[in-house]
Amino acid sequence: xxxxxxxxxxxxxxxxxxxxxxxxxxxxxxxxxxxxxxxxxxxxxxxxxxxxxxxxxxxxxxxxxxxxxxxxxxxxxxxxxxxxxxxxxxxxxxxxxxxxxxxxxxxxxxxxxxxxxxxxxxxxxxxxxxxxxxxxxxxxxxxxxxxxxxxxxxxxxxxxxxxxxxxxxxxxxxxxxxxxxxxxxxxxxxxxxxxxxxxxxxxxxxxxxxxxxxxxxxxxxxxxxxxxxxxxxxxxxxxxxxxxxxxxxxxxxxxx
Amino acid sequence: xxxxxxxxxxxxxxxxxxxxxxxxxxxxxxxxxxxxxxxxxxxxxxxxxxxxxxxxxxxxxxxxxxxxxxxxxxxxxxxxxxxxxxxxxxxxxxxxxxxxxxxxxxxxxxxxxxxxxxxxxxxxxxxxxxxxxxxxxxxxxxxxxxxxxxxxxxxxxxxxxxxxxxxxxxxxxxxxxxxxxxxxxxxxxxx
Numbered sequence: 146x147x148x149x150x151x152x153x154x155x156x157x158x159x160x161x162x163x164x165x166x167x168x169x170x171x172x173x174x175x176x177x178x179x180x181x182x183x184x185x186x187x188x189x190x191x192x193x194x195x196x197x198x199x200x201x202x203x204x205x206x207x208x209x210x211x212x213x214x215x216x217x218x219x220x221x222x223x224x225x226x227x228x229x230x231x232x233x234x235x236x237x238x239x240x241x242x243x244x245x246x247x248x249x250x251x252x253x254x255x256x257x258x259x260x261x262x263x264x265x266x267x268x269x270x271x272x273x274x275x276x277x278x279x280x281x282x283x284x285x286x287x288x289x290x291x292x293x294x295x296x297x298x299x300x301x302x303x304x305x306x307x308x309x310x311x312x313x314x315x316x317x318x319x320x321x322x323x324x325x326x327x328x329x330x331x332x333x334x335x336x337x338x339x340x341x342x343x344x345x346x347x348x349x350x351x352x353x354x355x356x357x358x359x360x361x362x363x364x365x366x367x368x369x370x371x372x373x374x375x376x377x378x379x380x381x382x383x384x385x386x387x388x389x390x391x392x393x394x395x396x397x398x399x400x401x
Numbered sequence: 402x403x404x405x406x407x408x409x410x411x412x413x414x415x416x417x418x419x420x421x422x423x424x425x426x427x428x429x430x431x432x433x434x435x436x437x438x439x440x441x442x443x444x445x446x447x448x449x450x451x452x453x454x455x456x457x458x459x460x461x462x463x464x465x466x467x468x469x470x471x472x473x474x475x476x477x478x479x480x481x482x483x484x485x486x487x488x489x490x491x492x493x494x495x496x497x498x499x500x501x502x503x504x505x506x507x508x509x510x511x512x513x514x515x516x517x518x519x520x521x522x523x524x525x526x527x528x529x530x531x532x533x534x535x536x537x538x539x540x541x542x543x544x545x546x547x548x549x550x551x552x553x554x555x556x557x558x559x560x561x562x563x564x565x566x567x568x569x570x571x572x573x574x575x576x577x578x579x580x581x582x583x584x585x586x587x588x589x590x591x592x
Contacts, residue, residue, distance in 0.1 A: 156568045160542065162549050187575060194524040194578075195543035203436035207450050211432065211457045218421040218461075 151181045159188045268363055270321050271341035271378040274332055280339065281317030281332045291318045291331070299329045301346055304373065304397060308333060311392035313340065333389070335381050340389055342366070342377030355390035357383045366390045371397055416461055424464050431473045432457065434545060435480050441540045442484045444529055456483040474551040481537070481555060523581040527574055535570035542567055 151174050157163050158171050175182055274280045283294040288305040295303055298320050307315040316332040316339065323343070333340045347369050355368035355375075364386035366377040375393070379386060416424070435456055439449040456479045467475060528536060541552045552567075553560045 156564060156571065157549075160549065160567075162564075188571060191571060191575060191578070192543050194520065195528065195539060196546075198521060198525055198528075198544065200544075201433070201437045201440050203432045203453065204450060207436060207454055207457075208432060210454055211429070211461075214458060214461065215421040215425060218416050219418045 148178050148180060151175075151178050152184065155181060155184045155188060159185060159192065266323050267341070267343050267365065267376045267378045268360075270323060270328070270330060270343060271363070273321060274319070274330065274339060274341055280319070281330075282319040284317040286315050286317075288315065291315065294318060295320075295329045299327050303329050303331070303344055304371075304400075305331060306393065306396040306400070308389070308392045308396060311388070311395075313389050313392055335379070335385060335389070338379060338381050340377055340379035340381060340386070342375055342389075342393070344373045344375045347372050347374045352394075355387060355394070357387045357390070359383050368394075370394050414465055416464060420464055421461075424461055427467070427472050428457070428460055428464065428476060431476050434473055435476050438477050438480050438540060438545065439484065441528070441544070442481065442533070442537060448487070452480065452484050452487055455487075456480040459483060471551065473545070474547060474555050477541070477545065477547075478555045478557070520582075523578060527577045527581055530577065531570065531574060534566065535573050538563070538567050539570050539574065 154171050283291055285291050286307055288307050292305040313333045313335055316334050319330045321328045321330045353369045355366045357364060357366045364379055364381055364383040366386045368375050436449060436453040439452040443449045443452055460476055460479050541547045541555055549560050549563050553563045
């Protein structure tokens with residue numbers, strides 16, 4: 146190989162774009178061409194420098210914006226209740242808007258609130274609130290409107306409190322079906338977010354301290370207070386969920 | 402090439418849930434690459450974010466035309482077209498290079514020797530100072546590690562032109578780096 150040919154092959158050789166035959170021919174010609182050897186070395190050195198530059202990761206905000214777009218498409222074109230629940234969890238966890246719903250239900254003591262399946266059930270209730278265009282069946286900030294609405298719809302009367310003074314205004318209520326039983330749901334708002342809490346007559350006595358955990362981007366609170374089992378789900382921060390639970394207990398305590 | 406977004410099909414169906422899910426699997430893994438490429442094209446982090454965002458949304462809109470070729474070159478081509486449109490819209494004024502000059506400092510590597518940090522700074526500055534056509538082809542080859550064939554599809558050029566343009570870009574950068582490195586070595590000083 147004469148050198149002009151050799152030189153024209155340097156880049157393709159370094160980039161691994163030559164065929165095995167071409168590559169072998171190039172290598173065989175290299176010892177006789179110091180110029181080409183130098184060019185190969187320099188090209189490799191520069192390649193190493195460029196590959197050594199720190200890589201940029203896409204900013205979280207950018208990722209969140211694209212995810213929001215994908216979520217909007219999914220929720221606009223898919224049925225409201227879907228079997229692939231984990232996907233729902235994922236897009237809801239990414240949700241830019243925070244939603245809090247409270248469900249108050251009688252489920253015949255089937256909820257222990259401890260297993261992942263139960264948490265999924267509460268999260269499902271929350272998602273039905275969050276993904277619905279009509280998150281509540283009765284929209285009112287007035288507890289004296291919301292509480293009577295449940296009469297005849299479920300077989301017990303859930304305590305209803307407006308927590309506006311604590312920063313959690315009541316949005317309304319709805320009935321959901323969980324584990325085959327009708328469940329009443331109360332929806333509260335926290336700024337742009339909604340919170341979901343499940344509550345049904347307790348079978349065990351005494352009060353417990355609200356236990357707040359984070360799962361898949363949701364904050365979940367579970368506790369027993371004054372004869373009711375409470376389960377709240379939201380995409381607010383866990384600390385806000387704790388504040389919500391405390392505010393609810395306080396309101397119920399003041400009523401007695 | 403089929404499926405490229407420059408010539409949208411007249412009846413583009415709006416993306417549905419299945420499309421969104423497939424997009425998530427096929428295209429989303431290359432979001433970092435899209436942003437990184439936009440970063441080198443624009444040389445500005447804010448503009449890079451705008452370009453990458455619009456490119457992703459375009460990709461989603463034209464995803465029905467994606468025929469299962471490699472997703473990264475497909476996406477990078479959309480990024481480049483988006484950037485071209487941005488520049489046309491805004492009247493192609495080049496950004497200040499300040500933000501790029503500092504980039505080598507971002508690597509949080511305490512083990513890094515002063516010489517290496519120095520070298521990275523020079524390399525980043527040199528790359529940023531290159532003309533756009535030299536810069537983009539070097540980024541696609543060395544940082545995105547694309548083959549000539551894929552570079553050709555991103556830049557919409559024949560492979561032969563990719564080869565000659567790449568060789569010229571390397572010569573240009575080597576000359577620039579030689580000036581920046583001075584007599585310090587780094588393997589290019591005797592070029």
